[in-house]
Amino acid sequence: MSNGLVSLVGAGPGNPELLTIKGKRRIQEADVVMFDRLIDPSILSYASSDAELINVGKLPHHHKVKQSQINQMLVDFSLEEKKVVRLKAGDPFVLGRGGEEAQFLKVNGINFEIVPGLTSAIAGLAAAGIPVTHRDYASSFHVISAHLKKENGSLDWPNIAHQEGTLIFLMGMENLDLIVGQLLKNEKSADTPVAIIQWASQWRQRDLTGNLDNIQAKVQKSGIGSPSIIAVGDVVKLHDEINTVLPLFGKRILVADNGSKRLINGLRDNGASVVTYRRGTNEKTIFDIGKILNYENIFFENFPSFETFIDELNEKNRDIRTIGDTRLLVKSTKLAKMIKDTGIIVDDVIDAEELAVLDNVAIIGGAGSHNLGKDNFFKIYQRNTSSNNNLDFDTYTEMLFISKVAVTDLMDSIDVEQAESIKSIKALAMGESVQELLLSQGFTNVKLVTPKTNEVINDLLEGKI
Incomplete structure (x- = not known):
């Protein structure tokens, strides 16, 4: 009989950075994660957005799910050929039920492995x-x-x-x-x-x-x-x-997982607990690139719109030379530099007022654009959200938003009740446009911070924010 794999994973004493490399990999690969109550919720952010997260935690004198049920669930999921992680605090074999679960899996012919963790002892x-x-x-x-x-x-x-x-x-x-x-x-x-x-x-x-x-x-x-x-x-x-207490100890900061570790690691190195939330993903929509190429000017609202445009050109067996004398425009020098790093130089940087009076321009962007509905706007990608309902919003001292998209990614990925509950948490906005969006959405404790990583960390260290 073929079956999946059950990994009995030790999560360590609590700090997510004390999870082993193999433990993290198994969580990332899992179809199902069955976790205990002592697991820091941020560890669950390593799981795929498609993974099923099941809380089987136990309190003293109150078992949320009985051990016999947990054992059977491990077997049943495995027989469905799923990769299952049984995530346990500390080490699964130190004063836990890991040994009993392993025995049950062995008796039932289930493939399993032990992934040790740092014991809290x-x-x-x-x-x-x-x-x-x-x-x-x-x-x-x-x-x-x-x-x-x-x-x-x-x-x-x-x-x-x-x-x-x-x-x-x-x-x-x-x-x-x-x-x-x-x-x-x-x-x-x-x-x-x-x-x-x-x-x-x-x-x-x-x-x-x-x-x-x-x-x-x-x-x-x-x-x-x-x-x-x-x-x-x-x-x-x-x-x-x-014993050493780092200066940001006690702060628990929610930050978008943007792939860049400089900010996250900088905060953690100074003692903050940083929890990352899942970002949305861009999906290309169906659009007529030929119509866009008929315009004399193409205005890219953001980097994803540029990436999607180039990707569509490539799929049509074309490249940037196809645009001929068409001018490429963007709204900021930062975006111009990002595009230049790909080997393409834009023709000009223009602001909203200049864009509004410009003739013969195709504006391309995504579903969240304020240009939606205009005849010359092309929605060439849409944003798909990943659920963040597993986050425990009662525990955060600050939320740090690196961009407007980071705000919408979070707000679109949690339920209405959660979205309302977080509006009183201190929200650190990295940029004026981010601040404006947070205020427009009803956040009541918004603080504008510099968009530079080192300065944000220094301001936190100095107690300025």
């Missing part, structure tokens, strides 16, 4: 400046689940308490009182350092340190909760010495 502590081992403090570490099956019974507390290495408890916040009580009862010193890291490696990470004597009171006062890692041991002393 190690990487999560590192994100808070806490090494699990250190020559001066600990030569071993012990990862312990504080959330066991009932049939497993209680933990061997006397053995755990007398271990000299670092104790790392996962899924333990609900049982913090039990953990502290049992360690003290079994003669662990009350002065033993304790750290709690919530949402480790993510933009919302919170750290709390204390000792076995005072950590419960500190937790109650701070309100820190699940999901958290609890670390017990002398390595916690290194938190204040090693």
